[in-house]
Amino acid sequence: MKVDTKVFGSLSDKEEAHLFTFQNSNGITIKVTNYGGTVISILVPDRDGNVDDVVLGFDNIDGYLGKHPYIGSLIGRYANRISNGKFILNEKEYSLYQNDGKNHLHGGLKGYDKILWNYNEYADINRAGIMLSYLSFDMEEGYPGNLKVDVNISLGENNELTFEYVASTDADTYLNLTHHGYFNLNGAKDLIYDHELLINASHYIETDKHLIPNGKLIKLNGGPLDFNIEKPIGADISKLANGYDHCFVLNKRDVHPEFAARVRHMGSGRMMEVYTTEPAIQFYSSNFLKGIKGKGNIKYRKHLALCLEAQHYPDSPNHPHFPSTLLKQGEVYKQTTIYKFLTE
Ligand code: BGC
Secondary structure (H helix, E strand, C coil), X not given: CCEEEEEEEECCCCCEEEEEEEECCCCCEEEEECECCEEEEEEEECCCCCEEECECCCCCHHHHHCCCCXXXXXXXXXXXXXXXXXXXXXXXXXXXXXXXXXXXXXXXXXXXXXCECEEEEEECCCEEEXXXXXXXXXXXXXXXXXXXXXXXXXXXXCCEEEXXXXXXXCCCEECECXXXXXXXXXXXXXXXXXXXXXXCEEEEEEECCCCCEEEEEEECCCCCCCCCCCEECCCCHHHXXXXXXXEEEECCCCCCCEEEEEEEECCCCEEEEEEECCCEEEEECCCCCCCEECHHHCEECCCXXXXXXXXXXCCHHHCCCCCCCEECCCCXXXXXXXXXXXXX
């Protein structure tokens, strides 16, 4: 495989974002920029060989520099919400930027989605990708510790788009990284109601109306949130106030990525499977998407796309019984999440 590299656009006189294209021999093409580690497009053939772009995004850098809900980007230092933008670590209280009402969301004012990452592109016979790296400084957005983050984003001949994250810090900190792709397996021609979803989860995390956990894990036992048996996203969505925006606790995790979710679009025959080492996955049905013009002048609207964000539980620093998101000085954080594209 190989990588095609070109300039994507300027952020300032001194800073240029690049665009990297990887293509495999099965007709899958992925474009990624080092601005925000953002996946801009994923072209996937349908069962008849017709290609569509299965993620939302923008045609040029300007779209990404404006305000948009994290379309296709990396998220850090902490994906999802931290209540009141506060946590206590080693007996000291830290205050984060409150960008979601009183709460902190997706890393704050300038999260990893707005960083121009250093990059190194690479390719071999079976895989092409970019290794992104960023040194997040001590007290950036209020978080302690100089944190070195590497994210390897690659496409394989096996049709897997893989995110491998590695991080280390010089002082204890909290960390929760994810990728925020907005998928529509039918090329955003219609809402996602006809996409069939399966989530390999035993529980979901109960939250208040601001999407902050109350500490309780609720067993999935039928009902609108239960996707243990595959069902169309549109089947029960109207039973929820605004749509899906829930964190699901995944069954058995390991050091190796395990099956987390599957989305199928019967009309096109496209299917996507998600595998991860993370303990949870946020299923977000783009409930707040509106007023944005995306690629090819398509108007982005509510329920046009779905996000499956592998991560730790929201607000873990304030819930000691949740799996820990603490990264101690000297430890290494690792995560692998895979989005695999198939056609049936
Ligand atoms: C969150 C949503 C939020 C969206 C875009 C998702 O990860 O769960 O509540 O609106 O990101 O910011």
